[in-house]
Amino acid sequence: MHKRNTYIHNMFVIWLVFLLLLVVVLFVGRNIVYSNKGKSLQILKEEAFETGRVPKDQAKTLVIYHDDRDSRRGAREILATLRQMKVVYDKVKTDELDPLIYDRYSRIVIAVTDHEWIDPFLAGLDAWVSGGGSLMFAFPPSTGGEEALLNLMGIEDLGDKEWALVRGFTCMGDFMPGGSRRLSISTPYESSLNVRLSASCTTYMVSTGKNEVPLVWRQPYGEGEVIVDNLGFMEKAYRGFHAAAYTLMGTYTIWPVINGSTFFIDDFPSPIPPGDSYQIKQDYGMDIKDFYTQVWWRDISNLAKKYNIPYTGLVIEVYSDQTSGALPRQTDVTRFEYFGNMLLDMGGELGYHGYNHMPLVLENFDYLGKYDSYRQWISIDEIRDSMKELTEFCHALFPDQTFKVYVPPSNIISDEGREVLANDFPEIQCIASLYLPDQNDVSYATEFEVTEDGIIQTPRIVSGYVLDDYMRAAAMSELYLHCVNTHFQHPDDVLDVDRGTNLGWQELYSRLENYVDWLYAALPQIRSMTGSELAGAVQRYSEVQVHRQKKGDTITLELGNFVDEAWFYLKLNEGKPETVEGGSLTRAADGLYLVQAESPRLKIHLGD
Numbered sequence: 001m002h003k004r005n006t007y008i009h010n011m012f013v014i015w016l017v018f019l020l021l022l023v024v025v026l027f028v029g030r031n032i033v034y035s036n037k038g039k040s041l042q043i044l045k046e047e048a049f050e051t052g053r054v055p056k057d058q059a060k061t062l063v064i065y066h067d068d069r070d071s072r073r074g075a076r077e078i079l080a081t082l083r084q085m086k087v088v089y090d091k092v093k094t095d096e097l098d099p100l101i102y103d104r105y106s107r108i109v110i111a112v113t114d115h116e117w118i119d120p121f122l123a124g125l126d127a128w129v130s131g132g133g134s135l136m137f138a139f140p141p142s143t144g145g146e147e148a149l150l151n152l153m154g155i156e157d158l159g160d161k162e163w164a165l166v167r168g169f170t171c172m173g174d175f176m177p178g179g180s181r182r183l184s185i186s187t188p189y190e191s192s193l194n195v196r197l198s199a200s201c202t203t204y205m206v207s208t209g210k211n212e213v214p215l216v217w218r219q220p221y222g223e224g225e226v227i228v229d230n231l232g233f234m235e236k237a238y239r240g241f242h243a244a245a246y247t248l249m250g251t252y253t254i255w256p257v258i259n260g261s262t263f264f265i266d267d268f269p270s271p272i273p274p275g276d277s278y279q280i281k282q283d284y285g286m287d288i289k290d291f292y293t294q295v296w297w298r299d300i301s302n303l304a305k306k307y308n309i310p311y312t313g314l315v316i317e318v319y320s321d322q323t324s325g326a327l328p329r330q331t332d333v334t335r336f337e338y339f340g341n342m343l344l345d346m347g348g349e350l351g352y353h354g355y356n357h358m359p360l361v362l363e364n365f366d367y368l369g370k371y372d373s374y375r376q377w378i379s380i381d382e383i384r385d386s387m388k389e390l391t392e393f394c395h396a397l398f399p400d401q402t403f404k405v406y407v408p409p410s411n412i413i414s415d416e417g418r419e420v421l422a423n424d425f426p427e428i429q430c431i432a433s434l435y436l437p438d439q440n441d442v443s444y445a446t447e448f449e450v451t452e453d454g455i456i457q458t459p460r461i462v463s464g465y466v467l468d469d470y471m472r473a474a475a476m477s478e479l480y481l482h483c484v485n486t487h488f489q490h491p492d493d494v495l496d497v498d499r500g501t502n503l504g505w506q507e508l509y510s511r512l513e514n515y516v517d518w519l520y521a522a523l524p525q526i527r528s529m530t531g532s533e534l535a536g537a538v539q540r541y542s543e544v545q546v547h548r549q550k551k552g553d554t555i556t557l558e559l560g561n562f563v564d565e566a567w568f569y570l571k572l573n574e575g576k577p578e579t580v581e582g583g584s585l586t587r588a589a590d591g592l593y594l595v596q597a598e599s600p601r602l603k604i605h606l607g608d
């Protein structure tokens with residue numbers, strides 16, 4: 001009896017200890033944030049991609065355009081969008097169009113601004129669509145009110161005013177990742193047809209405001225269908241919206257994407273930046289130096305911990321304007337070590353920004369009067385020396401690091417500057433400049449691609465803390481087109497009136513937090529990456545060749561230049577994916593799936 005009691009007692013103690021341990025484990029586990037970041041993605045040697053070619057897809061898309069200024073501009077954006085999606089297409093001008101060729105294609109995209117150029121082809125297009133073709137109007141043409149065109153487009157009537165002033169827009173339901181956000185247009189103009197649609201149309205995007213105007217819709221037509229993209233903004237920031245309309249065509253579209261998100265911090269670490277500290281004194285009673293350490297970095301690093309963001313910081317050694325002669329070494333390295341090591345400890349990465357903030361340009365470079373304080377370098381040798389000084393300074397401070405990413409100061413660089421980087425600094429494998437071109441500026445805007453000199457371009461789409469609706473639109477657009485997010489901030493954004501200093505740090509920070517929150521809610525499975533990992537992802541995206549086939553319920557992809565992974569978006573307008581051979585997929589939005597290929601042959605079996 002006594003023995004048995006001891007036994008029960010011992011068992012009780014063991015169970016109690018076990019339960020206590022369980023509580024401890026659960027309590028500790030509660031604070032563990034599970035990272036969606038797997039092992040780091042490396043940049044590969046160019047030879048790695050010489051792994052065999054696949055046959056090119058046959059062109060199944062025909063783009064019809066007219067040779068006037070507006071049509072050309074619109075067509076340029078549509079064609080650029082299709083190229084980014086690696087969709088093989090043919091294009092033809094209206095005056096060279098032979099209606100007998102329609103039957104070679106399953107999709108026809110009309111990029112023509114004036115109905116008069118389409119009218120002669122309407123009857124033929126109508127017959128082709130009725131017989132099963134998929135037709136898209138890439139932007140709204142003036143209609144002239146002819147019934148045949150309105151019928152084909154699914155328009156019941158036009159408003160009293162033919163064109164609508166669109167002040168904002170939003171997606172219906174879950175059409176695009178993060179698309180339910182309502183975005184306003186800062187400089188609205190009469191960009192869209194003012195229409196009432198026939199009952200057979202399904203609408204995917206509408207304008208916001210009192211009179212809701214349909215902006216993207218689809219109408220079944222005979223055996224075929226017509227998609228109308230009534231969002232008239234034909235510029236790079238909106239490519240993803242046009243891509244979303246294009247992917248409503250046919251039963252499916254599959255295209256390669258990057259799947260990566262990177263947050264850059266330019267001028268970090270750097271000396272204390274010059275700038276106006278009045279607002280900071282008023283709000284925090286601190287000088288700039290203390291504000292950066294105690295407030296700015298505290299908030300920015302907490303944000304990174306909350307969302308597992310590995311920041312990429314870009315080093316500036318000194319804030320001088322010296323562009324010739326012997327460049328003195330920075331001697332005050334406390335800030336560099338303090339911030340640099342913290343950033344690295346958080347899983348971040350360091351890259352190069354500049355010895356100073358003078359862009360790598362020579363005297364032949366025209367700043368267009370925009371940068372009065374900037375000077376040009378005296379010669380190519382001086383450019384090279386400045387980079388040499390910066391690389392030596394950085395390696396002395398962080399001997400274990402490789403600095404693969406370069407960000408041009410103020411996003412400005414010349415051909416000569418690029419050549420120096422490509423030829424003399426093999427450590428640099430990636431240039432991260434700007435994505436969106438600014439017509440009135442000298443900034444360097446690029447695509448996501450590997451250029452001929454072997455450098456990988458990972459341009460930044462959005463920036464700063466103000467994050468207005470235009471930037472939000474561009475971010476949403478790119479999350480669809482390339483499955484990518486790239487953002488850069490500067491510590492001194494807080495000090496600059498144009499970048500929102502008057503809003504105060506609290507407001508600026510809450511805007512950034514709101515943006516980050518939107519991003520990871522829109523697409524939780526997007527990979528958080530450092531700048532060089534993103535370069536690795538862009539490299540694979542840029543190199544991969546795709547051959548697509550669909551037989552019965554199976555979509556087969558054969559991939560050329562496949563090394564270890566490739567990512568795709570699959571948009572299905574019919575059916576659902578059931579099983580995948582050679583890869584896996586997750587849902588990203590309505591009918592949209594993020595697909596990972598783990599082998600050069602991928603099969604997706606569809607069901608109802």
Ligand SMILES: [Zn+2]
Nearest residue numbers: 266267409410
């Ligand atoms: Zn900078």
